[in-house]
Amino acid sequence: MKRAAWAFAALTVAACSQPQAEKKAAEPPAPAPTAVAPAVKNTAPPGEYKLDNTHASVTFRVNHLGLSRYTARFTDIAGKLNFDPANPAAMTVEATVDPKSLETDFPLDEPDFDAELAGPQWLDAAKFPTITFKSTKVEPTGANTAKVTGDFTLHGVTRPLTLDVTFNGGYAAGGMDPSGARIGFSAKGEIKRSEFGIAYGVPAPGTNFGVSDEVEIVIETEFTQPGPAAAKPAT
Numbered sequence: 001m002k003r004a005a006w007a008f009a010a011l012t013v014a015a016c017s018q019p020q021a022e023k024k025a026a027e028p029p030a031p032a033p034t035a036v037a038p039a040v041k042n043t044a045p046p047g048e049y050k051l052d053n054t055h056a057s058v059t060f061r062v063n064h065l066g067l068s069r070y071t072a073r074f075t076d077i078a079g080k081l082n083f084d085p086a087n088p089a090a091m092t093v094e095a096t097v098d099p100k101s102l103e104t105d106f107p108l109d110e111p112d113f114d115a116e117l118a119g120p121q122w123l124d125a126a127k128f129p130t131i132t133f134k135s136t137k138v139e140p141t142g143a144n145t146a147k148v149t150g151d152f153t154l155h156g157v158t159r160p161l162t163l164d165v166t167f168n169g170g171y172a173a174g175g176m177d178p179s180g181a182r183i184g185f186s187a188k189g190e191i192k193r194s195e196f197g198i199a200y201g202v203p204a205p206g207t208n209f210g211v212s213d214e215v216e217i218v219i220e221t222e223f224t225q226p227g228p229a230a231a232k233p234a235t
Contacts, residue, residue, distance in 0.1 A: 039143040042085055044170030044181040049223035051079035051095070052182070058097055061216040066208025069216070072117070074131075076101035081223050083183060088140045088167075093148065095133045099125035121200045128156045136160075144168075148187070157196040163189040163219070173227035180226040187219040 058077050064070040079095035099118055102125075106113035118125040135150035144167045152161035170183030192213045194202055203210035 040167060040169035042167075042170045042183070043172045044083070044085070044183045044225070045172060046084045046086070047082075047225055049081045049083050049181075049183060049225045051077065051081075052222045052224045053077050055184075055222040057218075057220045059218045061218070063208065063212035063214070065210070070104075070211070072102055072104040074098070074101050075103055079221070079223075081183075083170075083223070083225075085170075088146055089138050091135075091138050093133075093135045093150070097131040099123040099128065099131055122198060124155060128154075133161065152191070154191070154193075154196040155198050159191075159195060161189055161191060163187040163217075177224065178227075180224050182222055182224050184222045185219075187217075187221070189217045189219075191215050191217065 053076075056077060056079075057073060059071055059073040061069040061071045074097045076098035077095065079093065081093045082091055084090050102114055102118050102123065104114055104117065117123060120127075130153070132153045133150050135148050137149045139147045139149075141147055146165050146167075147162050148165045149160055149162045151158050165185055165187040168184040168186060170181065171177070172181050173179060193199070193215050194213050199213075201211040202213045
């Protein structure tokens with residue numbers, strides 16, 4: 001009799017606990033906490049910085065026939081940045097690119113594909129000799145990130161462009177740069193080239209046969225600020 005009572009009690013406990021277990025299993029797992037990137041190391045002082053074009057690149061990518069992301073770059077770039085790590089929203093940046101400095105990986109000497117892209121059907125660099133960006137607003141989005149909006153001028157047309165920017169850190173004069181401070185940024189953005197009057201080769205609606213209207217822009221930059229010793233003329 002005792003053995004039967006224990007068996008009944010065990011079955012009762014199991015029956016009562018089963019719905020709770022099923023209910024618990026049916027509940028979705030709690031979402032994992034969102035990781036917050038820590039602030040990067042920076043010892044660089046505020047002030048005006050000049051683009052180091054030996055450690056900078058401006059590349060762009062377009063969809064070619066729906067088959068690949070064709071990539072090219074500009075090699076003649078210049079810029080300046082007013083850096084204020086204590087107040088990122090107050091920072092400003094200006095940049096200039098020479099469209100004639102466009103380079104692709106086209107392997108043949110003839111035709112000159114770089115010159116063709118800089119020509120009248122595309123960038124028309126002879127008529128529009130500069131591509132420029134001048135920031136108008138900086139909106140911090142994290143410890144090291146911000147959306148930087150500015151006036152972007154391409155092919156003689158000026159339109160707003162917003163870049164997603166990441167601050168990679170910086171340091172004061174010393175070490176590998178004894179003569180000045182150095183800071184670095186990465187940025188990405190996208191434009192529609194047809195909005196700037198460059199519509200040649202844009203695919204017909206519903207097809208990929210051509211070169212995409214959307215142009216992805218990828219930027220890597222370092223800026224430098226001469227230290228007091230470097231700023232003084234030699235005597």
